[in-house]
Structure formats: C-alpha cells, structure tokens
Amino acid sequence: MSAHRIYMVAAEASGDVLAREVVEEIRKKAPAVHISGIGGDELASAGIISPIDVSPLSVLGFFEGIKAYGDVVKLADAAADAIIADRPDVVVLVDSWGFMLRVAQRVRLRDPSIRLVKLVGPQVWATRPGRAKTLASVVDHLLCIHDMEVPFYEPYNLATTVIGNPAISRHVEGDGARFRRLNALSETERMVLVLPGSRSSEIKRVAPALVEASHILYKRDPSLRVVFAPAKNVAEQFSQAFPGLQDWALVTSQAADRYDAMAAADLALACSGTVTTELAMQGTPMIVAYQTGWITWALARGLLYKREHITLLNIVSDDQEIVPEFVQTRQKPSLIADKAWAWLSDPSALPQQKVDQSIALDRMREGDRDAAEIAASVVLEEAAKHAAGLIAS
Structure with a gap:
C-alpha cells in the first residue's frame, strides 16, 4: 500500500x-x-x-x-x-x-x-x-x-x-537575560516591547498609534529602552513606514529573538492577536490596541460581534477586561501612553498584572x-x- x-x-x-x-x-x-x-x-x-x-x-x-x-x-x-x-x-x-x-x-x-x-x-x-x-x-x-x-x-x-490553544502548546521559555545582554540593556533598565502586528493592514492602522505612544513614553523618560519587534513578513513595510526609529529605539524582526524579547520586557504594547497569548505565556504585562476599517467596525458592533472585548484573555475571563484594550475610537496614543506610564510608575501595578494574566491563561489550557x-x-x-x-x- x-x-x-x-x-x-x-x-x-x-x-x-x-x-x-x-x-x-x-x-x-x-x-x-x-x-x-x-x-x-x-x-x-x-x-x-x-x-x-x-x-x-x-x-x-x-x-x-x-x-x-x-x-x-x-x-x-x-x-x-x-x-x-x-x-x-x-x-x-x-x-x-x-x-x-x-x-x-x-x-x-x-x-x-x-x-x-x-x-x-x-x-x-x-x-x-x-x-x-x-x-x-x-x-x-x-x-x-x-x-x-x-x-x-x-x-x-x-x-x-x-x-x-496552539500558542500555549508551542510555549518556549524566553531568555530575557540573553536578549538584554546581546542588546546592551542592563538588568535594571526598564524596557517596553512594541509588537505592531503581523498583517499589512495592522501596520497601517495599528502600528502608528503604538509607535507614537511609545515615543511619548520615551520623551517622558529617555532612560526607557523601547524595542520594536514587527513580524518578519511585515518587517520591510514597517521599516519603510517608520524611518528613523533607530534614533531612539531598537528594531528587530529576528524570529529567534521573539520570545527572548518578550521575556526581557517590563511591559508590552501589542496589536491584538495570537501574540497576546504568547506574551502572557512569558509573564509579560501588556496593553492591547486594535483598529479596523469603519465599515467593518460598524458591521461587527452592530450585527456580528457578541462580546465586549476582543482579547482572548479577556473573553475567557467572563468578558472582563483583564488586559487593557484601546480599540477603534479609543486607540489614541495619549491614552495608551498614559496607561503604560501609570503602570511603569506604580511598583505594584506590573506584578499584579502578571498575576491577573496568569489566572486568565490557566482558563485557556486544554x-x-x-x-x-x-x-x-x-x-x-x-x-x-x-x-x-x-x-x-
């Protein structure tokens, strides 16, 4: 046979x-x-x-x-x-x-x-x-x-x-210390990781808000290390859309660095998607942004979508906002930056967010x-x- x-x-x-x-x-x-x-x-x-x-x-x-x-x-x-x-x-x-x-x-x-x-x-x-x-x-x-x-x-x-969930099954423990060592970040320097998406439309609609929000944070505290990690398939589009980021941030699209960068970060600003589960698996607190076309949004909110939230961690938590979402009209750089700054400024905020995300993650295991x-x-x-x-x- x-x-x-x-x-x-x-x-x-x-x-x-x-x-x-x-x-x-x-x-x-x-x-x-x-x-x-x-x-x-x-x-x-x-x-x-x-x-x-x-x-x-x-x-x-x-x-x-x-x-x-x-x-x-x-x-x-x-x-x-x-x-x-x-x-x-x-x-x-x-x-x-x-x-x-x-x-x-x-x-x-x-x-x-x-x-x-x-x-x-x-x-x-x-x-x-x-x-x-x-x-x-x-x-x-x-x-x-x-x-x-x-x-x-x-x-x-x-x-x-x-x-x-495939993202849970494929979990690889990131080596945050390795990422920091290879990129000349000390153990004490605070790092914000920006994950702007894996689709062309996300680079157009979501990435600008995340880039501006992270720049607001950098201007408030120039000692903050900002790292951008666009998906490999949109890396060229991202670099063309946002020239000059290397003047104040690190940009990497190396797949081998992905989980290490997540583990190294104190906080992530992320486009909604599978990456949110991956971040939770690395124990990285996150803030999520998302925006789609207005016709799509009107149809989804008016006719199709039956949940209050879009992030799976929130949906499995009885549709409660475990992970902050800045979606559509709320996807404003100032709002995202203010939430991130509040967390970075409060010594208890990030550890508590790790706990909250871990509880939500446990509900996703099969x-x-x-x-x-x-x-x-x-x-x-x-x-x-x-x-x-x-x-x-």
Missing part, C-alpha cells in the same frame, strides 16, 4: 506556523507520508514549497476583504487546481475562514472523496454562529481550540476535536497534549479513512 498523501493549505503567518508544526508531528508519527502544500516561509522551512503566492491574502476586515475579493477567488481556484493535481487523501485547511471556505467548496465539488479537515474554526462563539452550519456542509472534521465551540457544531453532526500533536493524529486518521474508502469502492 502506498503512503498517505496529505496537503496543507495556510494563507497567513500564524496559520503558516501552525501548519509547519502539524507537518513536523505528522512526520514523527508517519515518516513515509507524502506532504505537499500551499503556504509561506514556515512551510517552506519544512521542505514544502508552495506552488502559488498567497501573500495577497494578508488583508484584514470585511470591507478590505471585499476589495481583495478578486484575488481571493483567483487564489482559491489556483489552490483547488494544485490540490486536485496532487491527488491527496486529505486536505488540511488552516485558519483564514473566507479563503479556506472557497477552497473547500471547490475541492468538494471536483473530488468529493478527498477528506477535508479545517484546522481552527471560525469564531462562532463570538460572531456569526451560522458559520457552523456552513462549515459542516463542506468539511469532514473540525479541529477547534476551545470546548465552548463544540456545541455549535453538534446539531450538524460535524466531527469535532478540541486541540487546545489538557496535556500539544495542539499540533493532536491535530496530526486526526489528520492521519482522516487520511486512513480516505484510503479505506478507495479500497472499499
């Missing part, structure tokens, strides 16, 4: 990381398996070279998505062509709801025998619970992050496995197995089902 054939599809930076982690776990369990895929640098580092460029999918928000709709359709068509040509047993569609839905629909139409697995589901618990029915109609198995997602899919008989390892097991099971179906037929 020939080895199973698996096809990974990842469209954005965070999904690319998770896809690579699952690939590594699959290879541990089944070294002979054949894996192809569509993705970015992370999958490429695992030897999986993408036949198409998915970088145009780095959009954010409903209105921005509409403007990129032509790209989404063309790439979904190209992805389906590549998948059908590869003839896999199972396709794993990682995150990126709109794009992956279109890919799933096209693959299902052209070859219904291929098993389709969605890795990370849409946030049905926060917006659009109707997406559960839509997803159940086009995929065979959902790998979701939280127990609270499962009941949404039960009425539609979609096989669902909870894998836990068992002892790594998310990628659980996902890999399910993917291999689905591949075996496809092979068994072919034999039976």
Whole structure:
C-alpha cells in the first residue's frame, strides 16, 4: 500500500506556523507520508514549497476583504487546481475562514472523496454562529481550540476535536537575560516591547498609534529602552513606514529573538492577536490596541460581534477586561501612553498584572497534549479513512 498523501493549505503567518508544526508531528508519527502544500516561509522551512503566492491574502476586515475579493477567488481556484493535481487523501485547511471556505467548496465539488479537515474554526462563539452550519456542509472534521465551540457544531453532526490553544502548546521559555545582554540593556533598565502586528493592514492602522505612544513614553523618560519587534513578513513595510526609529529605539524582526524579547520586557504594547497569548505565556504585562476599517467596525458592533472585548484573555475571563484594550475610537496614543506610564510608575501595578494574566491563561489550557500533536493524529486518521474508502469502492 502506498503512503498517505496529505496537503496543507495556510494563507497567513500564524496559520503558516501552525501548519509547519502539524507537518513536523505528522512526520514523527508517519515518516513515509507524502506532504505537499500551499503556504509561506514556515512551510517552506519544512521542505514544502508552495506552488502559488498567497501573500495577497494578508488583508484584514470585511470591507478590505471585499476589495481583495478578486484575488481571493483567483487564489482559491489556483489552490483547488494544485490540490486536485496532487491527488491527496486529505486536505488540511488552516485558519483564514473566507479563503479556506472557497477552497473547500471547490475541492468538494471536483473530488468529493478527498477528506477535508479545517484546522481552527471560525469564531462562532463570538460572531456569526451560522458559520457552523456552513462549515459542516463542506468539511469532514473540525479541529477547534476551545470546548465552548463544540456545541455549535453538534446539531450538524460535524466531527469535532478540541486541540487546545496552539500558542500555549508551542510555549518556549524566553531568555530575557540573553536578549538584554546581546542588546546592551542592563538588568535594571526598564524596557517596553512594541509588537505592531503581523498583517499589512495592522501596520497601517495599528502600528502608528503604538509607535507614537511609545515615543511619548520615551520623551517622558529617555532612560526607557523601547524595542520594536514587527513580524518578519511585515518587517520591510514597517521599516519603510517608520524611518528613523533607530534614533531612539531598537528594531528587530529576528524570529529567534521573539520570545527572548518578550521575556526581557517590563511591559508590552501589542496589536491584538495570537501574540497576546504568547506574551502572557512569558509573564509579560501588556496593553492591547486594535483598529479596523469603519465599515467593518460598524458591521461587527452592530450585527456580528457578541462580546465586549476582543482579547482572548479577556473573553475567557467572563468578558472582563483583564488586559487593557484601546480599540477603534479609543486607540489614541495619549491614552495608551498614559496607561503604560501609570503602570511603569506604580511598583505594584506590573506584578499584579502578571498575576491577573496568569489566572486568565490557566482558563485557556486544554489538557496535556500539544495542539499540533493532536491535530496530526486526526489528520492521519482522516487520511486512513480516505484510503479505506478507495479500497472499499
């Protein structure tokens, strides 16, 4: 019997990381398996070279998505062509709801025998619970992050496995002392880490407020060390948008420094996203900012989003603000800087924030197995089902 054939599809930076982690776990369990895929640098580092460029999918928000709709359709068509040509047993569609839905629909139409697995589901618990029915109609198995997602899919008989939060599973203890030593920061110097986002739209909409807020802090206390760590995929865009930062701050986009920088920081100013969980894992107090297009925001607040907060640490804390959020109209540099300055000026504030975040983090944990390892097991099971179906037929 020939080895199973698996096809990974990842469209954005965070999904690319998770896809690579699952690939590594699959290879541990089944070294002979054949894996192809569509993705970015992370999958490429695992030897999986993408036949198409998915970088145009780095959009954010409903209105921005509409403007990129032509790209989404063309790439979904190209992805389906590549998948059908590869003839896999199972396709794993990682995150990126709109794009992956279109890919799933096209693959299902052209070859219904291929098993389709969605890795990370849409946030049905926060917006659009109707997406559960839509997803159940086009995929065979959902790998979701939280127990609270499962009941949404039960009425539609979609096989669902909870894998836990990948950011928690991939935790690497950062070496703060190493980061400080390599960057000539003493143990006593206070450091503010700025994480401006991983998407092009975040660099445009969120980064300016975080840059200005951190500069306000620096002007109040020039001894404060400010470090910017944009994601690698937007590092060039960030440097072009904000020239001259090296005059008063350190800028690094080295992936190897990421967790060390988090561990070294006294406080982080961050764009909302997976990075907030990563910061909490390093015990780093944080303040979160976020802004999207106004049409997107109006639709979300008026029709779609059912929670008061957007940061997962806050949502799992009964929708209470454990982590301060400065979102949309409140994303003002002065407000962010004032909150940060208050924390930096109060000896008890940052230690208490670490405690609060740790309590919230404990509520996000799901068992002892790594998310990628659980996902890999399910993917291999689905591949075996496809092979068994072919034999039976």
